[in-house]
Each structure stands twice: as structure tokens, then as C-alpha cells.
Amino acid sequence: MSSNLLETERVERPADAHAREDVRHAAMRPVLETPRWWWPAVLVLGAVVVLGIVAWMVQVADGLGTAGYSDGAFWAIYEANLVAFIGVSYGGAVVSAILRLTHAGWRAPLTRIAEATALVTLPIGMLFIIPHLGSPQKIWELVWPPYWNLSSPILWDFFAVSTYLLATIVFFYLPLVPDAAIVLDRLGDAPANRRVRVRRTLYRALLGRFGGTPRERAALNGSIGLVAIMIIPMAVSVHSVLSFAFSSSSRPGYMETIFPVYFVVAALYSGVALVVLVIAASRRLFHLEAFIVPRHFVRLGFVMIAFGAAYLYLTFTEYLVDGYSGTTGAAAWVYQDIAGRYWIPFWFYFVAAGVVPLVIMAVRRFRTTSGVVVASTLVVLALWVKRLVIVIPPATEPLVQSPLAKGGVLAGNWGSYHFTWVPISITVAATAAIPLLLLIVFRFVPILPMAEMEEMDDELVGASSREVA
């Protein structure tokens, strides 16, 4: 706590009523007044989402073949998207839960944005199971217990992700309770038009019977702490079980004992990167420069790059061991990835999410807000590409005819996946849905966790005055 980056600022400027008022003003401004750009942005993003839904309807009518799939590429972009979009939701767990448990006080202004990002990206990722299915009209079978086959990894994916979604909702809701009281207070002064009435009903519902007494506050903080502990193993389980859909088969390139760890680390890496992007955008759009400072980005950049280095290491060991062993199936996909038909996406990943972010964070000159934002953009993009590289090559590798057929390693009867406008539209729509839902969420929910920041300030002031004494 003594090395807290905000400490000096906060101590110089005591947490008096004025600073508190600043926080409240900034946090509630998007709730109380509509920014001029808000409706145009929502309409444009909404149109993109509608285009994606139209593309999906075309796919439902004509079959998965319109999405570029074939027996030679039975899994491809939707499976990669499922993993990638659920993966980016991990940023919320890291920034909020891990930093909370390690008492990193600087996280406070970031937690609401991080949790909201998790809250919107996780359902979007889950929705990718719908275009993934060949017969989405029968999806109800997954929630129909007589049909459950408990030995199927996919069923457990479904269980794990649903549980995690529930925890994410709770984890978003609990810190919101004291803030709801503050907003209700503020709405009391506002003229009672329809919009205010809607919000007032919403916050009364959110608040429940919470009265803000010290005992209730302690109970609430205890609950938040408990959920913060529980959500970490849940997050680990989600991507581990997701990886089992691949790794519990005998297919070369999928049958990797490293996969559960590999998937979890990738999710954490891309999750922190997305949180950086959302924080950067929110800071600009909602004028939070006074609360979210450059050092926040640098710290998040360090958290991100720790996962990035771990991921690079896991990639190296996976490719080395599989390639070196020389068994036909494994050597074939390793070769195709690093020097064959998939070399461009693989090396794009290596440069954009392996080398460049490390360099940016290592060199002091690049270690700036914009440097971290550039690194995060590259990481989000390159880890999506990496998921394609994980999913597609093994799904296109022939299992009966040797993938290393006579005529050299590039011959053989490999299948191929062809990107079409349908999955690209759906992917773009899902990407657009993230800012769209965030814009909607922040129209209703204070963008800064006011109660939490005030508590932090009180603690800091208390600590510093003790130090001074």
C-alpha cells in the first residue's frame, strides 16, 4: 500500500468533500445527461449488429457451408470466436478480483469499467455457440437434463460458462449496491420526468434493503471479497473446460496436455488487453482523465505483459515438443504453422502479441499511455488470430491419408477453411456489440465505483496521516 501510485496525489489533496464531489460528478454524468455523440454511436453500432444477425439468418437458411465450413475444416472461425470472446471477459476477473485480493489500491477507479467489460463480453462469447451449431433450433437440448451426456466436454463447457456468467453478474452487482444509494440521492434533486422515474425504479430495485449502516457495509465488503475469491477458480475452470473440447480428442494439434493452461493464460492476456482499450476509450469519452492517469496504463501494461511472457513461453514449449517428437501427425501441423500454409497468421501472432508488446513495455520511451494502448490493440487482434491458428490447422489435417504424403511435407490431402462474408459479418457484429452494450450499461450505471473510491481515499488519508504522525 505504501508504494501506491495515487498516494502522493491523494495525500497532497485531502479527500475532502470537493474531491468526493468530483468523483461523483464524473461518475454520474453519463447517467444523468446524454452525451451528444451517444445516439449516433448507438445507432451505427446497432446497425452493424443487425447486419450480423441478418448474416446468421442467411446461414440458418442455407447451412454452415455458407460460412466456409466443409468436412475438411469442420471447426474454424466460430470456435475460435467462442474461445476469444469468452477469453477477453477475463480482464474483469483480473483487474477486479486479483487486484482486489492483492490489495492493489490503484485498481479502484478501473474496477467498474473492467467488470462491465466482463459482463458484456461473456454473453457475447457464449452466443457464439449459436452460429457454431449446425442445428441451432435444437439448442434447448443442452438444457434438457434427460438428454445430457455427462461424459461430453461440450456439456461441461456449457455448465462452466453458465456458472461463470452467474458469478460475473453477481460480481458486477454487489459493488453497485452502495453506488445505487448515491445515485438515488442525486436523482432526488432532479425534475421527475420519465427518464428519471425509470432510473429511480431501477436503482431502488438494485439497492434492495441496503441501508448503508457500518454493519451492512462490512457484510457487503465481505461478500465482495468472497465472490472475488470464488470467481478466480471459476475463470480458470471455464477456459480449462473449453480447452477439453479440443484436447480430450486424439487429433494431432488438439491432443495437448498443455491446452488447459495455455487457454487460461491466453484468456488472461487478451482480457487485460481489452480492459486497457475499454479504459482508454472511456477515459476519453467520459472525461475521466483526472481519475485514470497514465500510470494506470503502465501498471496494467505490466500485468498484461506478465501473462504475455507466460503465453509466449507456453507457445514455444508446445511447438518445440510437438515438432521435435517427429510423430507424423504432430510434426505435420507444426510444420504447416511455422513454414507451411498457416505461416502468415502464426508469425503475425508471434510478432504482434509475442515480441512487440514485450519491447513496448521493456523500453522506457515506449512505455506510455499510447504505447500501452498500441500494445493492447495488437494483443487483442493477434490473440484472436492465434485462436484461429489453434483451431483451424488440426481441423484441416487429414487423419487417414498421411498429412506428410509422398511429394514433400506440403503435399497431402489437407482441407481448407474459406472465410466468407457470413462469419466475417457475424464476427464484426459481435465486436461492435461490445462498445454498444458498454455505452448502454454506462447510461445506467456510474462508470466509476464511487463508494469503493471513497473508501480507498479514506483508507489512504488515514494511512498517510498515521505515517505523518
Add this chain to the structure above:
Amino acid sequence: MTKNREMVPASPAVDDEHDELTAAAVTIGRRGLLRAAALGGLGLTALGALGETVAAAAESSTTTPSGPTHQWCMIIDLRLCNGCKLCTTACQTAHYLHEDQTWMNVYTMQNAAGEDYYMPRPCMMCEDPACVPVCPVGANIRTDEGLVLVDQSRCIGTRICMNACPYDARYFNWEQPVPAPRQPFPQEPEWPVPQVKGTVGKCIDCAAMLPSGQLPECVTHCPMGVLYFGDLTSDAAVNGMGATVKVSTFLAENDAVVFKEEYGTHPRVYYIPGHGQDLDNNAAASS
């Protein structure tokens, strides 16, 4: 030969009693483990053990003479195959399949001398199939006569069974299936005609035709007598030319092998090599 080292001798003891016992043991092994692990996760291990006991009791009662009268198998004599692919077309005609839905696929392979030979690949009808346990909604079934089938009315199209199958024997309906006229059988796992868009399909050994004594279409249409369809219970197999063999003797005398034995799937399709396939090295595959 592409994957010679995966072609290892089949168990010479194919008398039905031994075979059944092995199958039962293996089945309980993998499935029992998974089920116990799954239920254990729910804290219901005790209940699972109880269920297992009940299931075992039920199973033992069906091994009396009232049990299944057939255990279907196939023998493929690679020495005779000339790669004409009439089996593939006969299958596709009968089941109204697209051209690339090769339930019976004839692969062109190369032996160590660089000469082509052909390897027909139907569904292996594994005794311990990798595709069955992975389906989230239980759309894959293995009948008590040893046929692995897909219930297309149940299948939701996750394609995880295509991932699991080591033989690339499963084919998805990526687009509208070929329309079919009225069929002699209802659309059911034993006769999935026409196919259903958005579900997985595979070789069924023409299951619906077997009770009336008809051979699978591929076997009937093979002009070389490569394909034998047989029954491990009666220890007899017959090819499209009318030749009948005693399964156990035929396999033992001709050094039959099963494909990718190391995957533990226990296929019920037996290959008889001897068309220049070099069983001792994998040179052709890796050169």
C-alpha cells in the same frame, strides 16, 4: 502404405464369447471411468456406483440366449481392390448423399515401392468408439448388434464427434441434403435418408437392410469381392460375389489387421493386407 505402423495384427481369437467379454470390459473401462468422474464431480459417486451395479446386472441378464443374435463386422481384402470406387457410388446412390459425402471412402495410398494401392474405409463400427462419449446430447448410439449410429433428430451439430473420430469417417450436412423419394424405411438412425441439414452423418452398414438378409450396398456392388460383411456370432462372412468364409479362420490365415489399433477403439472392420503394403517400415509415409 501410408500408416503401416498403425496396421497391426487383429486378435486371432475372434470367437464370439471372447470378443464379447473384451468388448464389455473395455466399455465399462472408459465409459465407467468418465461416468464415475462426472458424477463424482457432482458429489454423487456413491449413486453412480449403485447405478453401475444395476446396469451391470441388467447387462448380464441380456447375455442369455435372448440377447442380440448378431455382432456385425466387415472384412476388407486389400489384395483385390482395384480402386474402381463402385462401392462409394453405390453407397451415395442408396443414401442420397452429396458427392463429397464419402461414407465409404476409397483412399489411394502408396507402398514403399511408390506404387498405388487402394484402401476402402467405411465406418469402423468400433467396439469402443471415440465419437459416442463426446456428444453433449447423446445423439450417438451403439446398438447391441455392434453398430454405431447417429440419431439425426437429436444431433445439434456440434461436430465434436468429427473431431473425435480417428478415421475421418464422419461427414456433416453443410448444406441442404440431396432430396430423396419415399423410402422403404422411416427416417431413423438405421436408415437416415434423406440426410438432415445441420447434422452429422456416417456409414451405417445399411443397418435397416440387415434384418431382411440383405448385404450393405457397398458389399453388393463390389465387382472384385473385396468387401465381406459378416457376423462374429455365427463366425461367417460373405462378399458380393457370393463367397462365404469362416471369419476366425479367414482372419488368422491371412494375417488380418485393424486400422489404428493403438487408438483403443477396437474396430470391427478387419483389413487383409498383401498388396505390396510394407508392414515393417513407415518409409512411404514419411518420405
